[in-house]
Amino acid sequence: MCGIVGAVAQRNITPILIEGLLRLEYRGYDSAGVAVLAEGNGIQRVRAVGKVIELQNALQATPATGHLGIAHTRWATHGKPAEHNAHPHMSGKLAIVHNGIIENHSPLRKKLIELGYQFTSETDTEVVAHLIAHYYSESHDLLDAFRTALGELHGAYALALMHEDQPETLYCARMGSPLVIGQGSDEHYIGSDPLALLQVTDRFRYLEEGDHARLTINTCEIWDRDNLSVDRPLTRYEHAAHSLEKGEYRHYMLKEIFEQPQAIRDTLAGIVGDDHVLTAILGPDAETRLVDIANIHIVACGTSYHAGLVARYWIEDQAGIPCTVEVASEYRYRTVVVPDNTLLITISQSGETADTLAALRFAKDQGYLATLAICNVAGSSLVREADWRLLTHAGPEIGVASTKAFTTQLVALLWLTTALAQVRGKPADQIAANVKALKDLPAIIEQALTLEPRITTLAERFANKHHALFLGRGTHYPIAMEGALKLKEISYIHAEAYAAGELKHGPLALVDEDMPVVSVAPSDALLEKLKSNLEEVRARGGQLITFACETIDQTNDSNHEIINLPFVEGCISPILYTIPLQLLSYHVALVKGTDVDKPRNLAKSVTVE
Known part of the structure; x- marks a missing residue:
């Protein structure tokens, strides 16, 4: 900063x-x-x-x-x-x-x-x-x-x-x-x-x-x-590539998708050491106060809310701290029970999101241990009014549909998770693995961006579609939610996301040959269960599109297309799998002929209720 x-x-x-x-x-x-x-x-x-x-x-x-x-x-x-x-x-x-x-x-x-x-x-x-x-x-x-x-x-x-x-x-x-x-x-x-x-x-x-x-x-x-x-x-x-102009890109959204490796490098600069994170970036007393945290509440809207949902998995798994995530517009209008020593985290790209800012102000009188703002704008109201700040350094984001702001929010939240684990004396090799994974992430995302030509062809299959399902499990369920949101925002295709295990509890009734079903399938502990869920879709004639880890033994057929992504450590996998879903929504929007950067009825920074 x-x-x-x-x-x-x-x-x-x-x-x-x-x-x-x-x-x-x-x-x-x-x-x-x-x-x-x-x-x-x-x-x-x-x-x-x-x-x-x-x-x-x-x-x-x-x-x-x-x-x-x-x-x-x-x-x-x-x-x-x-x-x-x-x-x-x-x-x-x-x-x-x-x-x-x-x-x-x-x-x-x-x-x-x-x-x-x-x-x-x-x-x-x-x-x-x-x-x-x-x-x-x-x-x-x-x-x-x-x-x-x-x-x-x-x-x-x-x-x-x-x-x-x-x-x-x-x-x-x-x-x-x-x-x-x-x-x-x-x-x-x-x-x-x-x-x-x-x-x-x-x-x-x-x-x-x-x-x-x-x-x-x-x-x-x-x-x-x-x-x-x-x-x-x-x-x-390269002035054009780094300024507020689109440069060689057709739309700001595509430019911002391809800026993500550098945005992540910028976000990590100065906050990680060789094998640990630098907690003092939050302030001189940060380490002591981080140790005191016994509960975490995360409040955000839209894409930032999805980032918070991913963080809940990380925080509870790696730091062992109970974590709840709530939409800001609901949080601010209900009676909130705040356990002792609870940290409130607010997340916003602009730092001026009305509901999130109001939630922070509401929380000031609720007895929180401290408040933390994760934001992309240093001088924003959210940053100025929170006790702690963690800036994402994504740079200007012009496209209404958030891309690099989302992935840098996830990077900041994984950094925070690692900091919480570190001050609690979790194994040093776990901390070092997280830091290495974060440092490796920009290069891995650059690999994922090379999938664009194949995703461009894939997008043609959505030309006449009006509905789509997105499936994920564990930390990748919120990534499926984010993929569905992106498709809705810029292509105007109705899209829903479900935890894959919920298919048989209702959504399976929607599946037919006209319903694309997009899934994310990393190589993790839930993979075999996810495969069973996908077989339920295939058995009913659904058209499956799966973004899968390259180590998974699956082959394409007439109603199941598989796009392979590099194998990565589990903690950064949700960030990686965000990339192809962003590219998919962008190219489907091109096929549909919509206004990619300025989708109808939406604003970049929602400063009213």
């Missing part, structure tokens, strides 16, 4: 830094600051609580100009929102900004205090500043000191560093949090997001995990985690 901008140039870079911070305002923050190395005056630092406009006002009162500088917007994790906790942080002649979380900041702080360093903030970032300063005082080599300090840091970080002794040099590093290097004409820049720098360049080098770099006006040196010199390619920013 924090933002970094840095620059080294032959001109005054303060306007570049401020404009970069303004372009990062979408990320959400509580304070901002800038440090500029002014010729003859040393480092000038200006910080302010609140929005960037407050920093601009402070700069008018105390101007700071120079050719080298760093700037930052902060979302408090360690230490309350306050000027003394705002970045940049300094140690003598050194200034630093930081995104992420340093997990071992406490022992490092103790060590540095014993060495005589004094702290003026509660942040983990000031620890890094003093640590580098300490090693520099011993080696008198800033690059060596930077590397030595990086070797002691545990957690996730993107760092930018400058020192008065090197007035034309900017240092940076990344591990678990994104950072890019922008190249101009006799200028170099850094940013936590390329969007922050598009006013000055569209040429970027993307740092990889463990990289660190040294930049001057006309040189860029990059080393990997083993201190070996590497060349990261200079690439031109």
